[in-house]
Amino acid sequence: MIQRIDLRGRELSRTELLGVLPRPELGVDEAVEAVTSILSAVRARGATALRDLAEKLDGVRPEHLRVPATTIAEALETLDPDVRAGLVEAIRRVRAVHAAQVPAEHSTELAEGAVVRQRWIPVQRVGLYVPGGRAVYPSSVIMNVVAAQEAGVESLAVASPPQKDFGGLPHPTILAACALLGVDEVYAVGGAQAVGMFAYGAVGTEPQDGPMLCEPVDVVTGPGNVYVTAAKRLVRGVVGIDAEAGPTEIAVLADDTADPGHVALDLISQAEHDPLAASVLVTPSVELAGAVEARLSDFVGATKHVERVVQALGGAQSAVVLVDDLEQGLTVVDAYGAEHLEIQTADAAALAERVRSAGAIFVGPWSPVSLGDYMAGSNHVLPTGGSAHFSSGLGVHAYLKSVQVIEYTREALAELTDRIVAVANDEDLPAHGEAVRGRF
Known part of the structure; x- marks a missing residue:
C-alpha cells in the first residue's frame, strides 16, 4: 500500500536527500x-x-x-x-x-535628536x-x-x-x-x-x-x-500572497516508543484530503514500520474516503523512510520540510526544538495534526512542497507591512553631514550629499 525508502547506511548530501524523498507531481x-x-x-x-x-x-x-x-x-x-x-x-x-x-512597535534613539521608529x-x-x-x-x-x-x-x-x-x-x-x-x-x-x-x-x-x-x-x-x-x-x-500552497502533507518522526495505531491514523487523516496528499513516516525502527504498515491495512478499508486514501498512500508522494537513528531522521525531516511534522519519540520535546524546517510541529502522542486543523489555536494554512524552508504558516504577519519612520533634528543631521557627503561622493551621487549640505 505504501512504499519503503531505506536510507540506512547511506550518507547523503542535502541535494541527494531532496532527490530521493517523496514528492507529488503538482503540475x-x-x-x-x-x-x-x-x-x-x-x-x-x-x-x-x-x-x-x-x-x-x-x-x-x-x-x-x-x-x-x-x-x-x-x-x-x-x-x-x-x-x-x-x-x-x-x-x-x-x-x-x-x-x-502582533509585533510591538519600537523606537530607537541613535543619538540625541536622531530617532528611527518601527511601525x-x-x-x-x-x-x-x-x-x-x-x-x-x-x-x-x-x-x-x-x-x-x-x-x-x-x-x-x-x-x-x-x-x-x-x-x-x-x-x-x-x-x-x-x-x-x-x-x-x-x-x-x-x-x-x-x-x-x-x-x-x-x-x-x-x-x-x-x-x-x-x-x-x-x-x-x-x-x-x-x-x-x-x-x-x-x-x-x-x-x-501568503504562499503557493499545494496538496497537504504530513511527516511523522517516530521511534519504537510510538503507538503504531496512532501513527497510522494520522497518516490516513491527511491522505483523505486529496489523492495527491503526502503521508510520510520516518523511523529508525523496522518493527514500528512494519506495525504501522499492518495498521494501515486494517484501518484504510474502514475509512469513508477509502479510494482517495488508497491513492494517496500508494502514490509516489508517500513513503515509510527507514533511517539509522533519530539523528539521521532529524536530518531527513529537515530536508523534507513538511507542512505538518509530528514527533512521536521518547524525547519529542527536545527534538522539536532542533527542527529548522516545518510548517507546524506537533509534539508527542497527544498533539495530532487533526488538533491543529481545528482547535489547537495555531493556523492550519501552512507552507507545502518544501517551501517551509523559507516560508511561514499564515499569521498576522501576512497582513502587516513594516514601515520605518525617520525623524532627525537639525543638530543630529549636522553631525552626520560630512560623512554623508563623503559616502555620496564615493558612490558618484554628489546630489545626495548636496541635498544634505545645502540645508546648512
Whole structure:
C-alpha cells in the first residue's frame, strides 16, 4: 500500500536527500497556461466571465455572485448547534494565539535628536480564499479571517466556490462561519477566477451586482488546488500572497516508543484530503514500520474516503523512510520540510526544538495534526512542497507591512553631514550629499 525508502547506511548530501524523498507531481507549470486565460477573462469581462466560468467549471451559474447578507444570516440560524459550538471554540483559541502574534512597535534613539521608529501597518483590504471541492472548510474561514482581523485589516472579502446543491451559493457552513466572524462580503466564486477577481477587481454586469461587484485587494491568502496555486503565482506582484500552497502533507518522526495505531491514523487523516496528499513516516525502527504498515491495512478499508486514501498512500508522494537513528531522521525531516511534522519519540520535546524546517510541529502522542486543523489555536494554512524552508504558516504577519519612520533634528543631521557627503561622493551621487549640505 505504501512504499519503503531505506536510507540506512547511506550518507547523503542535502541535494541527494531532496532527490530521493517523496514528492507529488503538482503540475503548476502546466496549469499556468489554462489559468492565464481565466485571469484575462476575469480582468476583461468582470462578472460575466465569473458566471461563465462557474457554469463551465462548477456546473452552476450563480444568480448572486455576492452572497446576500440575509442568506449569510440564515446560514448561521440553521447551523447545527454542536458544529456552532465547535466553531466558536475554534475561533476563541485561534484569536488568542493570533492576538499574541502582533509585533510591538519600537523606537530607537541613535543619538540625541536622531530617532528611527518601527511601525507595523495592516494592509487596507484582503481577499481570503476558502476551498470547496472534496470537503467543506469552515475551519479555513476561521484561519484566514481571524489572522486578518487580529492584524487590524479593515476590509475583508471571502470567496468560496458556488455549489450546485445550494443554488449556486457556497456551502451553508462556510457562510455560517463568516457570520460568526462578522464577515458580510462573501462571493460565490471559486478557483483561479476568485484569485483574479481579488487581484483585479470585477465590474458588475447584472443589476444585483452593482456597478463594481468587487473592489481589488492588497493581499490574497488561503489554500486551494493547483489552479489556485498557479493563479496566485501569476498575480504575485499585482497583489501580495501568503504562499503557493499545494496538496497537504504530513511527516511523522517516530521511534519504537510510538503507538503504531496512532501513527497510522494520522497518516490516513491527511491522505483523505486529496489523492495527491503526502503521508510520510520516518523511523529508525523496522518493527514500528512494519506495525504501522499492518495498521494501515486494517484501518484504510474502514475509512469513508477509502479510494482517495488508497491513492494517496500508494502514490509516489508517500513513503515509510527507514533511517539509522533519530539523528539521521532529524536530518531527513529537515530536508523534507513538511507542512505538518509530528514527533512521536521518547524525547519529542527536545527534538522539536532542533527542527529548522516545518510548517507546524506537533509534539508527542497527544498533539495530532487533526488538533491543529481545528482547535489547537495555531493556523492550519501552512507552507507545502518544501517551501517551509523559507516560508511561514499564515499569521498576522501576512497582513502587516513594516514601515520605518525617520525623524532627525537639525543638530543630529549636522553631525552626520560630512560623512554623508563623503559616502555620496564615493558612490558618484554628489546630489545626495548636496541635498544634505545645502540645508546648512
